[in-house]
Amino acid sequence: MSKLQDVFENHKAFIPFVTAGDPSAQATIDQVVALAKNGADIVELGVPFSDPIADGPVIQAAGLRAFAGGITVDGVFDIVKAIREQTNVPLVFLTYANIPFKYGYDAFCARCEELGVYGLVIPDLPEEEADEILTYTEKHNVDLIPLVSPTSGPRLKKLVRYATGFIYIVSALGVTGQRSSFAQNLDDLIADLRKVTDAPLCVGFGVHTPEQAKNLAKVADGVIVGSAIVQLAQDSDDAPKAVGDYTKAMVEAIAEA
Incomplete structure (x- = not known):
């Protein structure tokens, strides 16, 4: 049984994202602990990469700040180790393929x-x-989480064939970043996915308001927020409090769905 699927038992999940090492290891640790204390169900940690094709300007800038602070892949693992001393909140990595490939799939x-x-x-x-x-994720009990977009169409069955933890639904085409609207066929995509998989369905890319989160949670099993949290942390003098308060508001909105 996937440890991630346990999160979704009779419950809609809030999944915030932070970039590991932005602007420092300690800042990341403090933010993740604050997210967990305020109700985050899963935290997505971004592993900085030099060519992040799916990332919009906010998360790209976060990656550059992390690199300026000296982040490495082993440094990201050190951050996880420190987080684990303070919270057991489920963690997932958002990582580009070259990172585990170069590290070695088995070792990573x-x-x-x-x-x-x-x-x-x-x-x-x-x-x-x-x-x-997949050979190595299965060997080490790590879920490989597929991304599905509004244009996946006939490829849906193939894309979700290995889904165990949850499925990441991209709400609209393009890169990450705050949006005022999502793909018109999002509800249809979710309905089509329900026909081919039992895995929880989580929607991300562009979500930033409690009202959006509430509406998405009516049709999906979880809501993922990245750029809004990264920007909030960057703009705040007290990032842990800012992201914690934001998380609390989002969790409350999702609970009303």
């Missing part, structure tokens, strides 16, 4: 298992290339 997934990273979201992993890393 083994460290995830050792430190309590329950899943991997890999935006640039083609479905036809998933089998190689």
Whole structure:
């Protein structure tokens, strides 16, 4: 049984995102602890990468700040280790494919298992290339979380074939960042996915208001928020309090769905 699926038992999940190392390791640790204390069900940790094709300007800038602070892949694992001393909130990585490939799939997934990273979201992993890393995610009890977009259409069955933890539904085409509207066929996409998978369905890309979160939680099993939280932390003199208060408001909105 996937540890991530346990989160969704009779419950709609709020999944915030932070970039590991932005602007420092300690800042990330403090923010994740604040997110967990204020009701985050899963926290998505972004592993900074030099060519983040799915990231909008806010998260790209966060990655640059993390690199300026000296972040490395082992540094990200050190952050996870420190987080685990303070909270057991489920963690997943958002990482580009080259990072676990260069680290070594087996070694990367083994460290995830050792430190309590329950899943991997890999935006640039083609479905036809998933089998190689699946060998190691399955070996080390780490969920490989597929991304599905409004244009996936006939490829849905293939895309969700390995889904165990949850499925990440991209709410609209393009890169990450706050949006005022989502794909018109989002409800249809969710309905189509329900026909081919029992995995929880979580919607991200562009979500930033409690009202949006509430409306999405009426049709999905979870809501993912990235850019809004990263920007809030960047703009605040007290990032842990700012992201904690925001999380509390989002969790309350989702509970009303």
